[in-house]
Amino acid sequence: MPAAIQFRNVSFITSQGRRLLDNISLTVEEGSTTVLLGRSGSGKTTLLRTVNRMVEPTSGDVLLHGQPTRNVDLIALRRGIGYVIQETGLFPHFRAERDVALVLEAQNRPRAERARRSYELLAAVGLDPATFAQRYPHQLSGGQRQRVGLARALAAEPSLLLMDEPFGALDPLTRAEMQDMLRTLLASIHTTALLVTHDLDEALYLGDQIALLQEGKLITCLPPQEFLRSEKPEIQAYIHAFHRGEREARA
Amino acid sequence: MSAFLHRYGSEIATLTLEHLWLTGFAMLFATVIAVPAGIFLTRSPRWAKPVIGFANILQTIPSLALFGFLLPLPWLGERAARVAIVALTAYALLPILRNTYAGIRGIDPNVLFVARALGLTPTQRLFKVELPLAASFILAGLRTATVTCVGIATIAAAVGAGGLGELIFRGVASVDNGLILAGAIPAAALALLLDGLLGLLERHFKIPAPDDAP
Numbered sequence: 001m002p003a004a005i006q007f008r009n010v011s012f013i014t015s016q017g018r019r020l021l022d023n024i025s026l027t028v029e030e031g032s033t034t035v036l037l038g039r040s041g042s043g044k045t046t047l048l049r050t051v052n053r054m055v056e057p058t059s060g061d062v063l064l065h066g067q068p069t070r071n072v073d074l075i076a077l078r079r080g081i082g083y084v085i086q087e088t089g090l091f092p093h094f095r096a097e098r099d100v101a102l103v104l105e106a107q108n109r110p111r112a113e114r115a116r117r118s119y120e121l122l123a124a125v126g127l128d129p130a131t132f133a134q135r136y137p138h139q140l141s142g143g144q145r146q147r148v149g150l151a152r153a154l155a156a157e158p159s160l161l162l163m164d165e166p167f168g169a170l171d172p173l174t175r176a177e178m179q180d181m182l183r184t185l186l187a188s189i190h191t192t193a194l195l196v197t198h199d200l201d202e203a204l205y206l207g208d209q210i211a212l213l214q215e216g217k218l219i220t221c222l223p224p225q226e227f228l229r230s231e232k233p234e235i236q237a238y239i240h241a242f243h244r245g246e247r248e249a250r251a
Numbered sequence: 252m253s254a255f256l257h258r259y260g261s262e263i264a265t266l267t268l269e270h271l272w273l274t275g276f277a278m279l280f281a282t283v284i285a286v287p288a289g290i291f292l293t294r295s296p297r298w299a300k301p302v303i304g305f306a307n308i309l310q311t312i313p314s315l316a317l318f319g320f321l322l323p324l325p326w327l328g329e330r331a332a333r334v335a336i337v338a339l340t341a342y343a344l345l346p347i348l349r350n351t352y353a354g355i356r357g358i359d360p361n362v363l364f365v366a367r368a369l370g371l372t373p374t375q376r377l378f379k380v381e382l383p384l385a386a387s388f389i390l391a392g393l394r395t396a397t398v399t400c401v402g403i404a405t406i407a408a409a410v411g412a413g414g415l416g417e418l419i420f421r422g423v424a425s426v427d428n429g430l431i432l433a434g435a436i437p438a439a440a441l442a443l444l445l446d447g448l449l450g451l452l453e454r455h456f457k458i459p460a461p462d463d464a465p
Contacts, residue, residue, distance in 0.1 A: 085368075
């Protein structure tokens, strides 16, 4: 069975000539969660966006279940992939109920089905539909907005979920709650997930494998335990940059 | 006062209706032209400057002169109302065009990005996202244009197109302040009324900013 996602020698060069992705090859197995880890500007978001063709690679191919994405109809491709971004991803003029079911609305599915699915998903991400379905984004907290964003990404039962720093703007406690919720959710729906973060802890907690990117290059891709044990200087540098305060306070 | 109303009341009513009719048609035409044109400009921004510039120039032509220019044109000049509606349409274009363009261009790029990433077609993006989010802007343009048009429409009486300007011009010619006011007060009231109504509509479509925490 072909892998859920396969990046084959993917490169991306901007029109100004900047090389944001440099010959990246990476395989993501069906039902697994892969974390793209790296500092700002490492190319992780750009790589994520090649999957739903919000960025078209300059060279190389992205294959979904063995099928090159460039051969798939763009609208159908995007509707079949769940997508969560960090902030302001919700439509300011939609109530949560409508926002969650927007992809279904775009597919002209019946209203009753949309409402049912919307309520089901809001409950699944831990928001009581009776309270939250009729709220606008400005009536929700940051964490609640991200929950709605996640529910929306799952509306069309995608086989693939892309998440671009979904919890980046949240306080540590809310973030931890969201990570727990996501982990439980991903385990129950068997969706393949690709998650971008710069947070090592989040990567270790959620990832089945962690791909470290640096300046557009893939440094390595390892399961969490092996990632922590790795002697690679890039990984060591990343690990050392974390919990510095904690180490110093304990010392 | 009551004698005045008794004498001019029905005429004021007729002329007010005429005034509304001229303004209404002009607004309708201007909206049908300027909203799609504004949308087009957001798609091809390099046209924005020349097109908005042209609408700007139309706006600067003195209204009496514009009515005069249009009068000798074939078909158009046959009926004064036609001349008035075309001229009023020209004046209404700029605010609607400019606000449609600015309203859509001002939408948070993140929101448009997500709309694309979720797989909305260009038409769905326009009708489900862009126009609703720009609606209060577009309505604000419509409101400015309407108030301007109600005012300028009084001058249409100079070419015989009717409307409340009729009373004003007659009042000026006969040095009758009462007659001038009989035209001017309803025209001002009409402008205020339409301004208020469109203002209500505008507020209805206003999108609360994401940071207005409850």
